[in-house]
Amino acid sequence: MEASFDPMYGEAWNRRQISEALCMPSTHAIVVDAAGDEISSEPMLPDPRLPAGFVLTRHAADEEELLLIAVKPEWRGLGLGHMLFSHLFDHAKARGTTRIYLEMRRGNPAIHLYQKVGFEPIGQRPNYYRFTNGSRVDAITFGRSI
Template sequence: MIDDLDRIMAVMQAAFDPLYGEAWTRRQVEDALLVGNCHYLLAGIDGEEPEPGAPAAGFSLSRHGFGEEELLLFAVQPEHRGKGIGSRLLRRFAETARRRGATRLLLEMRRGNPAERLYRAHGFEPIGERPKYYRQSNGERIDAITFSCNCE
């Protein structure tokens, strides 16, 4: 039986393009979860929590603090995209963040990330920019855009 960290890493390996260097290492995910204010959700092919030991189609990793919840990582396996899994997972993320006391959701992404359409459809709006923040594996730099969404 695979554990949740194995399922997260399997999705991350398939979902993140190495060109952008956005995937975290297993150690980074483990360390984040040890802190205590980081939380994850897994999504099966229906967008809901998968059966124990079943592969995940997606996941989210977030950090809670001071009435805000920041989405650190969000991914859906490429073969499961376009089926509503991301929308269901994003709604579950917002619901669990609210239960933890969050009134605002935050995320940061590279300019040109196709997930922007999903985030905007769920009420996220750009609030800031970090010019040339991300470095691609080919050395080119890409702006980071910070998004916010009220979740009261």
């Protein structure tokens, strides 16, 4: 988390927020190593492999919302983002999800990945995000059926 998000955008969650989210049965985390293989997201289960990326989602009925996705800077551009989505689609389908939504700040280059894996823009919220320097930027909402 700390390595992957630029503090300027205020997007990273702190340890407490993550712990609380992971305690909720509706929230799901997938963590991958540098080969794109899933490793445990449960801190109490020791796993010698180092995390290289993760995705966090929350489901309600047959819909799922992507809360966060990140790959450590040194592992970017190697397909891990793509692999995280591939794991996510498998897990989400298995729990009955039929549609996934996500929201991003306008200008985030992550849009390339979202479009590659089939998300389409469906709306926007003007000036929704506020950066740590006070400037504001729109949120764009994307959806994808699975």
